[in-house]
Amino acid sequence: MRNHYALLRQASLAVCWLILGGFILSACGKTSTPTHLIPTQVKWLASFQWQALQTKQPEVWKKGLMKEILLSLGFQLSTPERVFVDKFQEAGISPEWPVFVFSIPGANTTIQVCMFGIDDEAKFVKILEQSIKSTKKTQEAINFMALSDRSLMTWAARVGVWLQTAEPSSAEALLKESIRLRALPEDQSLAKTLPQALPNLSKDNKTDAALWVDVEGLKNIPTSQWLKKYLPFPLTLDWKGSWVNLQCVFEKGEIQMKGKFHWGKPLLAYKAFFKNEVDARLLASLPIKKPIAMAGLGLSRESIFQALEQSGLAGKIDPQVSAATGMTMKELFNIFSGDVVLGVKKIREVETTEGDIDQKTGEQLLEIVVKASYEYVLGVGINNTSSLDKLLAKLIKGDTGLERQGDFYTLKDKENNNFYIVPRGKFLYLTETEEVKNDLLREKAPRIADKYAGLGSESIIVLYSDLQEKVRAKLPSSMFGKKNKEIEQLVKGIQTPFEALSIRLKPVADDNTSELLLAWEMKDKDLHALQSLLDHIVVENSFTQILRQPTAEAAQ
Numbered sequence: 001m002r003n004h005y006a007l008l009r010q011a012s013l014a015v016c017w018l019i020l021g022g023f024i025l026s027a028c029g030k031t032s033t034p035t036h037l038i039p040t041q042v043k044w045l046a047s048f049q050w051q052a053l054q055t056k057q058p059e060v061w062k063k064g065l066m067k068e069i070l071l072s073l074g075f076q077l078s079t080p081e082r083v084f085v086d087k088f089q090e091a092g093i094s095p096e097w098p099v100f101v102f103s104i105p106g107a108n109t110t111i112q113v114c115m116f117g118i119d120d121e122a123k124f125v126k127i128l129e130q131s132i133k134s135t136k137k138t139q140e141a142i143n144f145m146a147l148s149d150r151s152l153m154t155w156a157a158r159v160g161v162w163l164q165t166a167e168p169s170s171a172e173a174l175l176k177e178s179i180r181l182r183a184l185p186e187d188q189s190l191a192k193t194l195p196q197a198l199p200n201l202s203k204d205n206k207t208d209a210a211l212w213v214d215v216e217g218l219k220n221i222p223t224s225q226w227l228k229k230y231l232p233f234p235l236t237l238d239w240k241g242s243w244v245n246l247q248c249v250f251e252k253g254e255i256q257m258k259g260k261f262h263w264g265k266p267l268l269a270y271k272a273f274f275k276n277e278v279d280a281r282l283l284a285s286l287p288i289k290k291p292i293a294m295a296g297l298g299l300s301r302e303s304i305f306q307a308l309e310q311s312g313l314a315g316k317i318d319p320q321v322s323a324a325t326g327m328t329m330k331e332l333f334n335i336f337s338g339d340v341v342l343g344v345k346k347i348r349e350v351e352t353t354e355g356d357i358d359q360k361t362g363e364q365l366l367e368i369v370v371k372a373s374y375e376y377v378l379g380v381g382i383n384n385t386s387s388l389d390k391l392l393a394k395l396i397k398g399d400t401g402l403e404r405q406g407d408f409y410t411l412k413d414k415e416n417n418n419f420y421i422v423p424r425g426k427f428l429y430l431t432e433t434e435e436v437k438n439d440l441l442r443e444k445a446p447r448i449a450d451k452y453a454g455l456g457s458e459s460i461i462v463l464y465s466d467l468q469e470k471v472r473a474k475l476p477s478s479m480f481g482k483k484n485k486e487i488e489q490l491v492k493g494i495q496t497p498f499e500a501l502s503i504r505l506k507p508v509a510d511d512n513t514s515e516l517l518l519a520w521e522m523k524d525k526d527l528h529a530l531q532s533l534l535d536h537i538v539v540e541n542s543f544t545q546i547l548r549q550p551t552a553e554a555a556q
Helices: 002-007 009-020 050-056 058-062 065-072 079-086 121-132 171-182 215-220 267-273 280-284 301-311 313-325 329-335 385-397 434-441 450-456 482-493 529-538 543-547
Strands: 044-048 099-104 111-117 137-139 142-148 151-156 159-165 209-214 243-251 254-262 293-298 336-357 364-382 403-405 408-412 418-424 427-431 461-466 498-508 513-522
Touching (some): 050 058, 050 065, 058 065, 065 079, 065 529, 111 171, 121 142, 121 151, 142 171, 151 171, 159 171, 209 215, 243 513, 243 529, 267 301, 280 293, 280 336, 280 364, 280 450, 293 450, 301 313, 301 329, 301 336, 329 336, 329 385, 364 434, 385 403, 385 418, 408 434, 418 434, 427 434, 450 461, 513 529
Antiparallel strands (some): 044 099, 044 209, 099 111, 111 159, 137 142, 142 151, 209 243, 293 336, 293 461, 336 364, 403 408, 418 427, 461 498, 498 513
């Protein structure tokens, strides 16, 4: 159990803690940053400027924010190392260079790296020796000091490189890696091969944070296999060459993140499948005032149909479609606008009885099974209402089980439960919940709040999730399965300062990037987001305390 939690550390906290570690100064330093030392193997890169952070929230800094940033980004700090970090601002560290944090994956272990500039080497050495109770050594013009049996500080030419492994490692091995980074060929440097990964340090840039992530690397997150059960399509795509670069601003009660999502070459095949935005009117019509989850897609029906035609699939299934619907594939596609939205009002557990036949005895076997029941509504935009009416009339006459009941239609599943289809003007809705169906038919029924409906504007993909503990605690165990008890406990029990998260992805530009917008709502609207984050980090028995269990497995 302990090992499993350690494995899930970065999976569950990746976004939260990489955000926390991504602080940068809005002003540019006088000297160039040591970005040429960052190798192309890195899968993520966070950076922060300690002086700007200290100035913005001095009380948060005093409580140990620097230490918590490093812990959250994978560092394990011994008592002497904690002493040094607490004196970071006194140690001659350059306030004009950002501090970079990243990890270098290896065959046997992962090396965590913290890299920074040094203005006053004498002061740096003094504080380091006082904290670690050791003296510096020198090899190949590089000064170094072992901080623990897994950690080594090296410095030369005004650049400090702090290296650490999850398991004990020799100082010689870590020093060798530091020497390799300092002699890194230009074509093996991230600054040369992918300059977009580096933070924006212009003087006019007023952001508080920078974070770059190689999206393909996320497939190794321990929870990815479980997530594929619920999000099979996006998680099984080829993400090679895709990355995210975000800058964020921390405000009272919220964190705003804005950046770019780069579509790798394999993903560009799907570029034409999206139109310019999700219809905000469709989102606004959902009869759920405050959803616990919401998603929206703005799809191009023409491009999708063209792809089916070119693949030959449209021609193959057209006869079956025509026989079932009385329409050609093209006519069927023309019914819809391409807008698809989903709103989830509630998730609960229900007991159902399932039966099977014993193949040997012929005896009927009955079993009570607990399953998840979703109170949801799926909305679809309609382009041609007359064609939709013809389609529904055709399906009623056929052997489909579809029945019309006034202004809506019903279809029963094998357990005899109703599935409701509700056409309303330019929109078509599907739900399994009678209450939601009734609200769809009532003109004065509550509708989704404006702040959710507005997310679709100029966005091809919209996602929203309520992150509160009271919502997650009600998630059914059947969502996780018997083999994922640890993941269930983590998801349902984790304590965070977040109330909700919304994500918007805008259309693909000519440079193959889409603007990406994320908004984190904090529970405490009157407290600065940095303070909220730190308060939750240091709470005894909080999720960070549980998840910080060092194992060799977690470092791989």
